[in-house]
Amino acid sequence: MDYAEKYFQEKKRKFFLVLAFLSVLLTFTFIFSLNIGSSNVGLLEILTLMSTSSKTSSTLINIVYNLRLPRTLAAMFIGVLLAISGVLIQSVTRNSLAEPFLLGLSSGALTFMALAIIIVPSIALSLHYVSVISFIGALIAFTLTLTLSEAIGGSATSLILAGLAVTAGFSGLSSFLAFIVQSKLNMPFLILLLGSLSQILRGHVVMLALVSIAGFTLALIMAKRLNAIIYGDEHALQLGYNPKTVRIFASMLAALLTSVSVAIAGIIGFIGLIVPHMSRLIIGSDNRYVVPLSALLGALVLCVSDIFVRIASEGLAIGEIPVGAVTSVLGAPFFAYLLLTKVKA
Amino acid sequence: MVCIRISDMGFSYDDKLFTLKDIDLNFCEAEVTTVLGPNGAGKTTLLKCLARILKPQKGTIYIDGRDLWKMSLYEAAKIIGYSEVEIPRGFNVKVLDFLSTSRYPHMRTFLESLEDIKAVKESLREVGAEKFSLRKIEQLSSGELQRIIIAKILAKKPKILLLDEPTLHLDIKYQIDILKKIREITKKHKLITIMTIHDLRLASMFSDKIILLKNGKIVSIGSPPEVLTPKNIEETYGIRVKVIKDTEAGVIVVPLP
Numbered sequence: 247m248d249y250a251e252k253y254f255q256e257k258k259r260k261f262f263l264v265l266a267f268l269s270v271l272l273t274f275t276f277i278f279s280l281n282i283g284s285s286n287v288g289l290l291e292i293l294t295l296m297s298t299s300s301k302t303s304s305t306l307i308n309i310v311y312n313l314r315l316p317r318t319l320a321a322m323f324i325g326v327l328l329a330i331s332g333v334l335i336q337s338v339t340r341n342s343l344a345e346p347f348l349l350g351l352s353s354g355a356l357t358f359m360a361l362a363i364i365i366v367p368s369i370a371l372s373l374h375y376v377s378v379i380s381f382i383g384a385l386i387a388f389t390l391t392l393t394l395s396e397a398i399g400g401s402a403t404s405l406i407l408a409g410l411a412v413t414a415g416f417s418g419l420s421s422f423l424a425f426i427v428q429s430k431l432n433m434p435f436l437i438l439l440l441g442s443l444s445q446i447l448r449g450h451v452v453m454l455a456l457v458s459i460a461g462f463t464l465a466l467i468m469a470k471r472l473n474a475i476i477y478g479d480e481h482a483l484q485l486g487y488n489p490k491t492v493r494i495f496a497s498m499l500a501a502l503l504t505s506v507s508v509a510i511a512g513i514i515g516f517i518g519l520i521v522p523h524m525s526r527l528i529i530g531s532d533n534r535y536v537v538p539l540s541a542l543l544g545a546l547v548l549c550v551s552d553i554f555v556r557i558a559s560e561g562l563a564i565g566e567i568p569v570g571a572v573t574s575v576l577g578a579p580f581f582a583y584l585l586l587t588k589v590k591a
Numbered sequence: 592m593v594c595i596r597i598s599d600m601g602f603s604y605d606d607k608l609f610t611l612k613d614i615d616l617n618f619c620e621a622e623v624t625t626v627l628g629p630n631g632a633g634k635t636t637l638l639k640c641l642a643r644i645l646k647p648q649k650g651t652i653y654i655d656g657r658d659l660w661k662m663s664l665y666e667a668a669k670i671i672g673y674s675e676v677e678i679p680r681g682f683n684v685k686v687l688d689f690l691s692t693s694r695y696p697h698m699r700t701f702l703e704s705l706e707d708i709k710a711v712k713e714s715l716r717e718v719g720a721e722k723f724s725l726r727k728i729e730q731l732s733s734g735e736l737q738r739i740i741i742a743k744i745l746a747k748k749p750k751i752l753l754l755d756e757p758t759l760h761l762d763i764k765y766q767i768d769i770l771k772k773i774r775e776i777t778k779k780h781k782l783i784t785i786m787t788i789h790d791l792r793l794a795s796m797f798s799d800k801i802i803l804l805k806n807g808k809i810v811s812i813g814s815p816p817e818v819l820t821p822k823n824i825e826e827t828y829g830i831r832v833k834v835i836k837d838t839e840a841g842v843i844v845v846p847l848p
Contacts, residue, residue: 250715473688477676
């Protein structure tokens with residue numbers, strides 16, 4: 247076999263190997279996650295519960311099915327949403343440092359959500375309405391970032407700086423509004439500023455599942471187009487794709503995925519930055535492989551972060567630690583490292 | 592079999608000042624045409640109009656009798672190969688990944704078929720770039736990158752090659768090699784090749800036809816000896832030259848002090 251055939255073959259082989267490995271890892275993480283919590287429900291009991299539905303106590307069913315299972319699944323699906331959103335935004339902006347939180351989409355989504363709840367409090371009861379409003383917020387924030395970035399030169403660095411400005415503005419606004427929501431309407435809202443999976447309900451999981459499956463499928467269908475636009479508009483045009491259409495569609499999808507995750511769990515940053523980079527490190531730049539790998543890795547990283555949150559929260563006995571804090575602690579040094587290599591190059 | 596006819600084309604970036612005007616041209620298969628002219632004459636604009644990237648406000652471009660702007664983007668993509676590329680940084684892109692993207696118009700499957708891989712390999716061989724096919728694209732030297740950009744066009748196997756300064760950043764050996772290769776491929780596959788070059792010497796060596804462009808208008812058109820006359824060059828570039836006709840080397844243009 248020749249070098250080129252070998253390259254493409256090897257890549258396919260490696261992809262399936264990594265896919266299998268990550269699937270196994272994710273399954274173990276999933277079972278482990280069901281095992282973690284303040285009540286004394288062990289692994290053995292959960293396994294019996296999963297294999298036989300009868301002869302189990304109702305509290306056990308309650309804890310696992312109504313608390314741990316939804317939370318675990320939500321962590322995985324939100325991981326998928328944020329990771330795919332990261333892949334989309336990085337391709338659209340042709341900037342490997344881009345990410346939904348760093349470009350202001352998450353804060354924009356939360357600001358609009360809080361504002362809508364203050365104006366019409368009953369809206370908080372409908373996940374659909376809240377998601378639509380946070381989607382509008384995310385789109386507005388993204389448009390602002392892109393416009394500002396263009397105005398200050400349109401370089402890779404100006405995008406990050408523009409994102410910083412927009413994030414700062416919206417995170418200030420959303421903090422202010424979240425404070426009002428929490429004190430006036432007595433809703434636990436402040437925790438969303440830092441991202442949390444402590445308020446997941448079973449109903450959320452269905453919506454998260456549908457949106458992540460749809461988002462994943464669309465991103466995979468768009469994979470070739472995403473590959474094409476990172477080499478510039480003219481290259482995409484020559485391959486028969488309209489770069490404007492690709493960019494608008496991918497941006498809307500990224501905003502949708504981000505806003506659904508924000509509507510349910512608040513701001514969880516850096517997953518969209520770390521995960522696509524890990525995938526590209528493993529398999530290279532091709533989005534036909536990067537999209538599925540990022541989905542799996544996103545699920546894994548957020549689930550592990552949440553396990554850490556639950557163990558640490560219980561161990562330190564200080565109440566629930568926000569999962570967004572954990573991903574930021576993980577993500578910030580990673581971001582700094584990327585900045586370093588970027589500045590060097 | 593392919594032919595291009597441009598009739599009365601005009602293009603303007605701002606709807607006031609025309610960058611290209613009164614362009615009437617015919618291009619035939621198996622011919623290399625070079626567009627010459629000073630900076631800002633409209634050479635790249637002409638290529639971009641032909642590549643279906645810029646839409647002329649006036650006139651029509653016909654490819655095999657069909658209006659270029661009435662074709663779908665996808666149809667045009669299969670026929671036309673143009674060289675503009677922006678290199679992404681930080682995406683861990685290997686040369687082979689980049690080249691495989693240019694097969695997308697032909698790729699019916701989700702992943703690349705053996706035929707796609709073969710086309711990519713062939714294109715790498717043609718520009719002598721096999722040995723850095725596994726390198727990261729952002730780590731190539733500008734000369735290596737230039738060869739990859741030409742390979743990218745060849746990998747698509749278009750009928751029309753539009754090359755904007757294909758010899759940019761290349762040393763003299765690769766300038767000659769690449770232009771020889773382009774000429775050979777044009778003849779062998781009966782393609783239309785249109786390129787811009789700044790070097791009058793290289794243009795005269797490798798072109799069947801030369802178009803001299805000044806301020807968006809065609810000054811002269813014809814074979815290298817017909818076009819590259821002291822009078823034409825003085826009119827276009829504003830410099831005095833001496834033209835030597837050599838039986839072995841063709842037309843040599845020497846600037847006079």
